[in-house]
Amino acid sequence: MLQSSQLRFSRAFPFQQTSGFEAMEIEEGFETGKNHLEKNLIDPPKIHRLEESVVNRIAAGEVIQRPVSAVKELVENSLDASSTSINIVIKDGGLKLIQVSDDGHGIRYEDLPILCERHTTSKLSVYEDLQNIKSMGFRGEALASMTYVAHVTVTTITGGQLHGYRVSYRDGVMEHEPKACAAVKGTQIMIENLFYNMTARRKTLQNSADDYAKIVDLICRFAVHHINVSFSCRKHGAARTDVHTVATSSRIDAIKSIYGVSVSRDLIEVTASANDPSCLVFNMHGYISNSNYSAKKMTMVLFINDRLVECTALKRAIEVVYAATLPKASKPFVYMSIILPPEHVDVNVHPTKREVSLLNQERIIETIQTTIESQLRCSNSTRTFLTQQSSQVGPLGTVKHLEQKKSNKDSDPNSSPSGFKSQKVPVNKMVRTDSKDPAGRMDAYLQDTSIKQKEKSSLSSMR
Ligand SMILES: Nc1ncnc2c1ncn2[C@@H]1O[C@H](COP(=O)(O)OP(=O)(O)OP(=O)(O)O)[C@@H](O)[C@H]1O
Ligand SMILES: [Mg+2]
Incomplete structure (x- = not known):
C-alpha cells in the first residue's frame, strides 16, 4: 500500500515507474528530499473571505496607529466643522481617554445612525471631488476606525436645537438609540480604552511614555497654523493646561505664545x-x-x-x-x-x-x-552677538553695558573676528590676554614700539 506522501509523489512524477534506473534514482533521493518535497507538495491553503469585522479592525489599525493619530483625526474633524475653539483632554497618554470638544456646526440627528460606519462622510460625494477637496477629511473612515479599536461616545448639538444627543458606538454601529441630553454648541467625542482589543499594540504603547508629549506637540502645530482658532490641551484631572492659545491675528504672536x-x-x-x-x-x-x-x-x-x-x-x-x-x-x-x-x-x-x-x-x-x-x-x-563692552563714556572698567553689535566681516575690513571694529587702545591700558595668541605676546608690543620708534626717527630725519 502506498503511503499518502508516496501517493502524492507518484502523482506528481507519473514517470516514476517507467524505467528502473530513473525509478532507482528517484527512490534514492526520495528519503533525503522527502521533507522538502512534502513541504512543496502540501495542498495550497484555501483562500477565503475575511469576516468584515476582521477587515475593519485591520484597516482601523492602519488609520489609528497610536493615540496621537486619533487626536489628529478628531481635531481635523473639528476644524472641518468650522470650530473656533477646540479643547482636548487626555488620560493615560490617550489609552484610557481622548476627549475632543469643539464649538462647530454639530452633527444632524438623522445622520447619527451611520456616523461611524465605514465610508460615510459629508465631505465627498464622487471621486472627482478629491481633486478639489478643501476639507481635511474625505474618506469617511476615521470615526469608523476608532469604533473598531475603542469605545466611542458622541455628544452633539446643531444650531437652533434646545438639546443635544448622546450616543455610543462599537464596531461601526450605534449601541443604542441617541439619548437627548444637555449640550453646549458643537460636538464632543470621547474615545475610551483605545486598542482594548489589540493586545500587542496596547502593550507597546503602555510602555511608551511619550504619547502625551506627541499629542501636545501636535496641538502646538495646529495652533501655530490655525491662528483664528483657540486650542487647549490638558491631562484629565489636571487644572493646568499644557497648551492654551487664544485666537490672534498675528502668526508671530501665536509662535511666541506656543514656542x-x-x-x-x-x-x-x-x-x-x-x-x-x-x-x-x-x-x-x-x-x-x-x-x-x-x-x-x-x-x-x-x-x-x-x-x-x-x-x-x-x-x-x-x-x-x-x-x-x-x-x-x-x-x-x-x-x-x-x-x-x-x-x-x-x-x-x-x-x-x-x-x-x-x-x-x-x-x-x-x-x-x-x-x-x-x-x-x-x-x-547681521548675526547678533551679546557681548560685554567697556563704555567709552565712563572711566574705563567701571561702567559696563551690554551692547548688541552687528558683524559684517566680509564687507568691513576693519572688523575683528568678534564683529567689533578695532578701536585704538592706549598702550599703557593694554593687557596681556593669551600667551599663545600672537596678539597677546609681550614681544608683539615691544616690536610694535621699536618699529614706531624707527618710524618716528625716520620721520624726524626727513624733516
Ligand atoms: N466634530 C465634528 N463636528 C461635526 N461633524 C463631524 C465631527 N466629526 C465628524 N463629523 C461628521 O462625521 C463624518 C465622519 O467623520 P470621519 O472623520 O469618520 O470622516 P471624514 O472626516 O469625512 O473623512 P476622514 O476619514 O478622511 O477623516 C464627517 O464627514 C462629518 O460629517
Ligand atoms: Mg475626519
Whole structure:
C-alpha cells in the first residue's frame, strides 16, 4: 500500500515507474528530499473571505496607529466643522481617554445612525471631488476606525436645537438609540480604552511614555497654523493646561505664545512663489529661524493647503541650507505654509493622511531652498552677538553695558573676528590676554614700539 506522501509523489512524477534506473534514482533521493518535497507538495491553503469585522479592525489599525493619530483625526474633524475653539483632554497618554470638544456646526440627528460606519462622510460625494477637496477629511473612515479599536461616545448639538444627543458606538454601529441630553454648541467625542482589543499594540504603547508629549506637540502645530482658532490641551484631572492659545491675528504672536519668545525673536519671514500655469504654481509663506537661533532638534511645522503634513525631501533640503550656513550643532525652527491649486496635490497617498504628493515637487522644493538660502545669508551677515563692552563714556572698567553689535566681516575690513571694529587702545591700558595668541605676546608690543620708534626717527630725519 502506498503511503499518502508516496501517493502524492507518484502523482506528481507519473514517470516514476517507467524505467528502473530513473525509478532507482528517484527512490534514492526520495528519503533525503522527502521533507522538502512534502513541504512543496502540501495542498495550497484555501483562500477565503475575511469576516468584515476582521477587515475593519485591520484597516482601523492602519488609520489609528497610536493615540496621537486619533487626536489628529478628531481635531481635523473639528476644524472641518468650522470650530473656533477646540479643547482636548487626555488620560493615560490617550489609552484610557481622548476627549475632543469643539464649538462647530454639530452633527444632524438623522445622520447619527451611520456616523461611524465605514465610508460615510459629508465631505465627498464622487471621486472627482478629491481633486478639489478643501476639507481635511474625505474618506469617511476615521470615526469608523476608532469604533473598531475603542469605545466611542458622541455628544452633539446643531444650531437652533434646545438639546443635544448622546450616543455610543462599537464596531461601526450605534449601541443604542441617541439619548437627548444637555449640550453646549458643537460636538464632543470621547474615545475610551483605545486598542482594548489589540493586545500587542496596547502593550507597546503602555510602555511608551511619550504619547502625551506627541499629542501636545501636535496641538502646538495646529495652533501655530490655525491662528483664528483657540486650542487647549490638558491631562484629565489636571487644572493646568499644557497648551492654551487664544485666537490672534498675528502668526508671530501665536509662535511666541506656543514656542516662546526665544523662538519668536529670532525668526525671519520668508516667502516664495511661482505662477507659471504651464509648469509651476505655488505660494509659500513662512517663518524660519535666523542664525542667532540654535536648538538641538529641528522643528518643522509644515502645512500644505492647510493640511498638517510631513515632507522629508523638503525638510532635508532646508537642513542642507542650514548646515551650510550655521554652526553644525544648531538646528532650525521652520514654520511653512504652502498653497497650491488643489488639483496639483494628491491627498490620498497615506493611510493617516500624513503625506501628500505634489505636482512638480522637486522644482517647488528647489525654489524654496534657494529662497531660504539667500534669506539666511542676509541674516547671517547681521548675526547678533551679546557681548560685554567697556563704555567709552565712563572711566574705563567701571561702567559696563551690554551692547548688541552687528558683524559684517566680509564687507568691513576693519572688523575683528568678534564683529567689533578695532578701536585704538592706549598702550599703557593694554593687557596681556593669551600667551599663545600672537596678539597677546609681550614681544608683539615691544616690536610694535621699536618699529614706531624707527618710524618716528625716520620721520624726524626727513624733516
Ligand atoms: N466634530 C465634528 N463636528 C461635526 N461633524 C463631524 C465631527 N466629526 C465628524 N463629523 C461628521 O462625521 C463624518 C465622519 O467623520 P470621519 O472623520 O469618520 O470622516 P471624514 O472626516 O469625512 O473623512 P476622514 O476619514 O478622511 O477623516 C464627517 O464627514 C462629518 O460629517
Ligand atoms: Mg475626519
